[in-house]
Amino acid sequence: MPLSPDFTDPRPGQVPLLLATAYRTMTDRFHARLAELGREPLRPAHGYTFRYVASNPDATTVDLAAHLGVTKQAASKAVTELADWGYVERRPHPTDKRAQVLALTRRGRDYLKLADRLWAEVEAGLAEVIGRERLAALDRDLRAYLDATHGDQAVPLRPVW
Amino acid sequence: MPLSPDFTDPRPGQVPLLLATAYRTMTDRFHARLAELGREPLRPAHGYTFRYVASNPDATTVDLAAHLGVTKQAASKAVTELADWGYVERRPHPTDKRAQVLALTRRGRDYLKLADRLWAEVEAGLAEVIGRERLAALDRDLRAYLDATHGDQAVPLRPVW
């Protein structure tokens, strides 16, 4: 049975599912590489947290929550977890006594660098199959779609199941 | 801030995330259409269940569980839920007294037809942005990738977060 039976039925409307399964495949390959390197298999939500904190030096827990599409309580829990593991730390907010600013530790920054490398590897795996030109076209097309559908608005990250 | 900050950093390895967010966007549009039509917003897992049962006339709960990537208990729960809602029914298995065969009800088949239509609509929305040729190319590329990475093996459907 090639692929899953979902794909053998030649009906329109299958590209969404192809996007999902291709992404899932890439995620699995990413995690497989992490495991090979003996690194902790942090979840995608952690990865998003890392990258958000790295890109937003003044990010607070509530900012992170909005970014992840979860409640502030869930975000706070994730931050506590990552702080316990030594990847993230909380610092006093420069102007707001209620808030705390999130920052990656050295350990967190190193992990993010590694993740970047591995994602590029995984993407190169796709390029090996379809070619670099097609990869670039894919990149452009998907960006165009997201721009058309969201414009300046944030794109939800959290999957639904 | 165009898109999310994840995309403005010009580093390699972003196509996986583009796949994920494009799929998430399409899922949201699909669910928005369902809501517009006043239909129950069944979860993606339900959709996968419908399609699997429709494509596999002798499917049992354990088969479904393997397909969804969950335990037999979780699959049984989902089936019970869909049966309670009138979309699925359990029938005696022709040869195995322990097992039950799953089948879509008329109501379930109608829902699946509607879902097919709406997914085609959502996909057409992507085609509007990138053109039908590029959509076909995307389709071919992703299939090639899944074939290269999985061959005849089933592709996992359940997202990780």
Next chain:
DNA sequence: CTCGAGTGGTCAACCAGATTGACTATATCG
């Protein structure tokens, strides 16, 4: 300056969708 409305983060209770464990009836195969 005051004060009402709103907000950041934490604690606690609760929830939904899963997993693990167990069990009984049934199936398989040497």
Next chain:
DNA sequence: CGATATAGTCAATCTGGTTGACCACTCGAG
């Protein structure tokens, strides 16, 4: 035939969330 494996169900537990509440703090209109 009997040992092992399996389908489906029930129950307990887990995990990653949400909701509700609360207190200290912020903001802006009057």
